[in-house]
Amino acid sequence: KFIGRHRSTLTLSVSSEKTTEISHKNDPEWSFFDTARINVKGGEGGDGCVAFRREKGISMGGPFGGNGSRGGSVFLQCDPNLNTLGPVRHKVHYKGPDGSNGQGKGKHAAAPKDVYVNVPMGTVVRDENGALCGELTDPGQKFIVARGGRGGRGNLAFKTERNNAPKFMEKGEKGSERWISLELKVVADVGFIGVPNAGKSTLLSSVSNAKPKIADYPFTTIVPNLGVWDDMDNLSGLVLADIPGLLEGAHSGVGLGLAFLRHVQRCRVLVHIVSGESPDPVGDYLAIQQELELFSPKLVEKSQV
Numbered sequence: 001k002f003i004g005r006h007r008s009t010l011t012l013s014v015s016s017e018k019t020t021e022i023s024h025k026n027d028p029e030w031s032f033f034d035t036a037r038i039n040v041k042g043g044e045g046g047d048g049c050v051a052f053r054r055e056k057g058i059s060m061g062g063p064f065g066g067n068g069s070r071g072g073s074v075f076l077q078c079d080p081n082l083n084t085l086g087p088v089r090h091k092v093h094y095k096g097p098d099g100s101n102g103q104g105k106g107k108h109a110a111a112p113k114d115v116y117v118n119v120p121m122g123t124v125v126r127d128e129n130g131a132l133c134g135e136l137t138d139p140g141q142k143f144i145v146a147r148g149g150r151g152g153r154g155n156l157a158f159k160t161e162r163n164n165a166p167k168f169m170e171k172g173e174k175g176s177e178r179w180i181s182l183e184l185k186v187v188a189d190v191g192f193i194g195v196p197n198a199g200k201s202t203l204l205s206s207v208s209n210a211k212p213k214i215a216d217y218p219f220t221t222i223v224p225n226l227g228v229w230d231d232m233d234n235l236s237g238l239v240l241a242d243i244p245g246l247l248e249g250a251h252s253g254v255g256l257g258l259a260f261l262r263h264v265q266r267c268r269v270l271v272h273i274v275s276g277e278s279p280d281p282v283g284d285y286l287a288i289q290q291e292l293e294l295f296s297p298k299l300v301e302k303s304q305v
Helices: 002-026 086-090 198-205 256-265 281-297
Strands: 034-043 073-076 093-095 117-121 123-126 132-136 143-148 177-184 187-192 225-231 236-242 267-272
Touching: 002 143, 034 086, 034 143, 073 123, 073 132, 086 117, 093 117, 132 143, 187 198, 187 256, 198 225, 198 236, 256 267, 256 281, 267 281
Parallel strands: 034 093, 073 117, 187 236, 187 267
Antiparallel strands: 034 177, 073 143, 123 132, 123 177, 225 236
16 A cells, blocks of 8 residues: 555656646747757768779779768758747757768769758857857858768779779768857847836837737746837838846846846847836936946947937
8 A cells, every 4th residue: 555655646746747847848938048058960971982893895994982972061050930049959969961881883972961950040159168169140041060071982083003903992081079059149120128027028019010928027028029110111120129127237147137138239229118107217227227338348339229
């Protein structure tokens, strides 16, 4: 009886954990990830082939081994339809396919397809030491992060006047492998900044078709929301970003301030949203300005409204 009760209790605890995990995955507020760390590895190159031409009527055909193909490389590709690094966090390891070996009759192996990892616009790539490797800002832009190994040459490639029947080939090289860190900085024309519950999400929902979460309590928005304001006269539009509320000490990490301030760096214009119901509207504005300056002096030089 004790064993039965113990098993039932254990089953209930596991099921409750699974229920909690599933609820977090289905919650859209937890689907925004602006950092990720992945392992990328290029495929190994194929080996060359040692073969000789043996056909009727052809004497001393000589070497006829083909070359191996290169290994598949891993690319990062900018996808304008993505706005989070969530898909990348669910899969950590990316490996390019290995190349094929060369064959007889002078047949060179075909190169495999490369692996493309889609990331949102504004993704910054850094190596293991934190050094900047590159960034993707334009739709369709590609950035190679792991190159496939070079394919080996068959004995046909080593034929010379002095050695017209080589009996050796070259093995394929291994692909490069590394860990890289991805960091997302939202690219927007206008960024709404202010203290929590100042009305940033309400303004975004009024001027665009975005549907951010709106409620009467602070930190309703914990992820940046994007919206597009269409100008039908000029056939152009502005990308608007609703930055989550900032607190005093955000530059040092208070209230996830470092994660929120990261997205302000890519905004062209900053719009301060100040609540008229605040007991000290001017103090709220000055506090936000101070946090911007302490995080990066360049933020204060941006155009502000």
